[in-house]
Amino acid sequence: MCETCGCGKPEGFTIHEPKHTHEHEHTHEDGHTHTHAHEHEHDHAHEHSHEKVINVNIDILSQNNLTAQMNRRFFEGRKVLCLNMVSSPGSGKTTILEKTISHLISSRKLYVIEGDQQTLIDSERIEKAGAPAIQINTGSGCHLDAHMIESAIKKLNIEPNSILFIENVGNLVCPAMFDLGEYKRVIVISVTEGEDKPLKYPNMFESSHLCIINKSDLLPYVDFRPEEFMKNAALINLHLEFITVSAKTGEGMSLWYDWILEQFDHSQDH
């Protein structure tokens, strides 16, 4: 879906206004060439009797949502807990996952799907921590979609009764719209970010179930007030749960591990 996402790559496209705009290229006598566009009033000579209105009423995300539902059924059938981890770049998702893998790998089968625009750095870190990982490079794309996950799970050979973490592309805007088939969505924010993030990026906070507040070891050095942040987040999503951790020092991480195992049990009830 995202191969044509043109972020930062306008080359290859020509600008087309969806109106009756015509572009002209002129070469003047002094040799310089320029292009300009202007709109015309047209008298349409053709008759409109051969026009027909088609009522479509199709949700534009329907194809993604359908594939996400198929992914979800696949996870339910195999009793796999799937968590979609979203955040801004640099919130510490990969470090959280490394620590989580070290802690849970002895008792559970774990898998990770990594989403980044470029490089294999994160999947290599995850494999080093001990879990099989698949890296999806989205190129210029800004999010993972359900089709990418569908392709990735075909390659992962996920065993039943396991846990799959999806580390989404670091971006608080675009991934919000794309259901991947996850059981729960986890948003990670770090204390070096603003307390007003939930108000600035409401869609992401609204669609998440758990919010991990990471880098709590830095709290004495920054102005971030967790209560204020949580208050803002609750304005957008009354049901959002919070866990404050420092993936670096390990503080609070046991709450996160407990939460995962609790979700694992819940997801098995289906």
Place this chain on the structure above:
Amino acid sequence: MHEFSLAEEVLKIARQEAEKNKALAVSEITIEVGNMSGIEPDAFKSALGLLSDGSILENACINILRIKGKGICVTCGKEFEMDRRVDTCPICNSFPSEIKGGNEFRVVSLIIEEE
């Protein structure tokens, strides 16, 4: 900029519908965009304009219909219109406890040219 990949989905839908109805061309496409859908209408329209070059939508007029959201105030329980997700109740300034509508993002209709 998820607008580009979404514009591509619209193009797919238009292509399918045009084929199904044996259209020669599409002269108009109408798309509903809810105010809280997470879609930036201008960016989306530009993306669709760029992608439609050389496609069935090449000469189509793109109509975007904005749909307002409706919030139910957490304090007074009254329904109020929302343009943005952070809009509050005009009477008591509270956030909504529930939001109805405003998340629409769909292709409503096409006007096609037939033989």
